[in-house]
Amino acid sequence: MNHRPIVALDFPNRQEIETFLSYFPKEESLYVKVGMELFYQEGPEIVHWLKSLGHDIFLDLKLHDIPNTVESAMRGIARLGVDMTNVHAAGGKRMMAAALNGLKEGSSDGKPPVLIAVTQLTSTSEEEMHTDQGLSCSLKESVLHYAKSAEISGLDGVVCSALEAADIKEATRSDFVCLTPGIRPQGASVGDQKRVVTPAKARELSSSYIVVGRPITRSEHPYESYLSIKKEWNGEI
């Protein structure tokens, strides 16, 4: 197994990314996450630049709007040539189907990016879900409900905590993707995350991809931290 953790490039500008990437060997092809912070500052050019360096891109903009708006936005995202992107499952089945349609229409090579849906953010606890969202079911039930909705809408998978991945895999088709942020090596600071799992545990619990930000980006030795997390994720330590 040689799976790369997806590195969340949560930086405010390209200059800070250049500094961060200078810790990595030039030939190391990474799978990186471009999120709102970076994309809203630097725009689509940041995607083109990262691709030109040989990196794979997960564009994490978590779209959530009326179906027509999301469909049009996804047409543009497909033209950027990213590898994976996402919406919020809470936008509903019609919105998710429209997102998929937009991606298909926008991809000139007939290979649209992988499309996944956020179920419950990994920074949300069960208690917060009850009070903030007014839901009375368990968090796991809510996540499973959103995962099934995403599958029915034709999406490739979901964003969830690794804590829910095994149940989702059981309830969906065999190649359904469970991309799991909220990853923390043993003893690392949890920050604002609530449903956290170590890289080794995420592997055990059937995550398809792990997304890791601060344990790598805020490390004094980013490349060493990346390699150590990658090894743990691949079951090598």
Ligand SMILES: O=c1ccn([C@@H]2O[C@H](COP(=O)(O)O)[C@@H](O)[C@H]2O)c(=O)[nH]1
């Ligand atoms: O439910 C979600 C969805 C997305 N994220 C994103 O993943 C990274 C995690 O960063 P850490 O620094 O490792 O906490 C971040 O970019 C989030 O936007 C998530 O954490 N949870």
